Amino acid sequence: MERDMNGIRDEIDSLDAQLVRLLGRRCELSVEVGLLKRQRNLDPYDPSREAAILEHLASLARPPLTGAMVEKIFTEIFSMSRALQKKKTVAFLGSEGSYSHQAASSVFSQDARLIPRKDIESVITEVVAGRADLGVVPVENSTEGMINRTLDMMVTSRLYVCGEIMLPIRNCLLSKSTMDKIKNVFSHPQPLAQCRRWLMENLPEARTTETSSTSDAALAAVRNEDSAAIASALTAQIHGLAILAENINDLSENITRFWIVSRTMVPMEGTAKTSIIVTLENTPGALYHAIGIFAGKGINLTKIESRPSKKNPWEYLFFIDFQGNLEDDNVKAAMEEMTSYTKDIIILGSYPEGRRLD
Numbered sequence: 001m002e003r004d005m006n007g008i009r010d011e012i013d014s015l016d017a018q019l020v021r022l023l024g025r026r027c028e029l030s031v032e033v034g035l036l037k038r039q040r041n042l043d044p045y046d047p048s049r050e051a052a053i054l055e056h057l058a059s060l061a062r063p064p065l066t067g068a069m070v071e072k073i074f075t076e077i078f079s080m081s082r083a084l085q086k087k088k089t090v091a092f093l094g095s096e097g098s099y100s101h102q103a104a105s106s107v108f109s110q111d112a113r114l115i116p117r118k119d120i121e122s123v124i125t126e127v128v129a130g131r132a133d134l135g136v137v138p139v140e141n142s143t144e145g146m147i148n149r150t151l152d153m154m155v156t157s158r159l160y161v162c163g164e165i166m167l168p169i170r171n172c173l174l175s176k177s178t179m180d181k182i183k184n185v186f187s188h189p190q191p192l193a194q195c196r197r198w199l200m201e202n203l204p205e206a207r208t209t210e211t212s213s214t215s216d217a218a219l220a221a222v223r224n225e226d227s228a229a230i231a232s233a234l235t236a237q238i239h240g241l242a243i244l245a246e247n248i249n250d251l252s253e254n255i256t257r258f259w260i261v262s263r264t265m266v267p268m269e270g271t272a273k274t275s276i277i278v279t280l281e282n283t284p285g286a287l288y289h290a291i292g293i294f295a296g297k298g299i300n301l302t303k304i305e306s307r308p309s310k311k312n313p314w315e316y317l318f319f320i321d322f323q324g325n326l327e328d329d330n331v332k333a334a335m336e337e338m339t340s341y342t343k344d345i346i347i348l349g350s351y352p353e354g355r356r357l358d
Helices: 002-039 047-060 067-085 099-107 120-128 148-157 189-194 196-202 214-223 233-239 286-296 329-338
Strands: 088-093 112-117 134-141 160-168 172-175 184-187 207-210 227-231 242-245 255-262 273-280 300-308 316-323 342-351
Touching (some): 002 067, 088 120, 099 160, 134 148, 134 189, 148 255, 148 300, 172 233, 184 189, 184 214, 189 196, 189 227, 214 227, 214 233, 233 242, 273 329, 286 300, 286 316, 286 329, 329 342
Parallel strands (some): 088 112, 088 134, 160 342
Antiparallel strands (some): 134 255, 160 255, 172 227, 273 342, 300 316
16 A cells, blocks of 8 residues: 555656656746747737636546546736746736635736736726726626726726626625624625625614725724624635624625726637626617517527716616627627717627636
């Protein structure tokens, strides 16, 4: 048995050494690619190529190796490779440990300086002003719907979406105190809504106070002895809070979608999701006809959300997500035909459809 164990370990050591040599060679090639990209004024971050590689490599996995394992490994390798080409600055909502920080870290763990900002407006402003190359902002939660502040800021900022991240949300109750002493619960409006029933059943007398991020909620819980925060387990670790209850979401399947936003539209090849903002003409059937165009072109709508335009009373904007690339012929035809029923179309961009992070 001991010889068998030693033999297996020897083979593992040999494979590990091979992996390091191969990674070293991959890094050398990444440096060469970076030089060529600089000569051609191309961005090191190429989400469409990375998505295509991940899809291909995940399909090669065989048990006990899974596609999800392959994706996690190579997402880290991609970030490492981009770091050898050019470092970025990426703004995110909250501080270290917030869900936005976790989302940003999942993609830009090695190649970016992650800068925390107190609210969504500040993240967007950093990108618009050029102080950050990219921003990571929450746009939708699977149980509570769209994040209206993000939608409103995307209308006025005229930034582009170059990627999305699907992060499972596992809310926890954090505090320095015990459950029986909690009088106030702090959190961002979305987690408070996601845990509304749990709070009513377990802390019916406690007040709820909204904060701009879950990390700010944790800081409030640190400062107030009789308070708690709804945030992640990582946030508890960072701020030295005890976890009084785990996974307190009212619905177990709770995912937040984040957008990666940029000042420039990133070219997208192959299969994609596209987001646009449409202002319709105030005529009978305008929405019906506009949506019908997508069906007629065989394009699947995945989201339509209305928001007040804030320009004219009772004028609405429609945020539309659909499966398709702006370079696809049927998408080009649909966009052209839509001009007959719209006052304005803002193109947010085509980007790889996000994979759930586990």
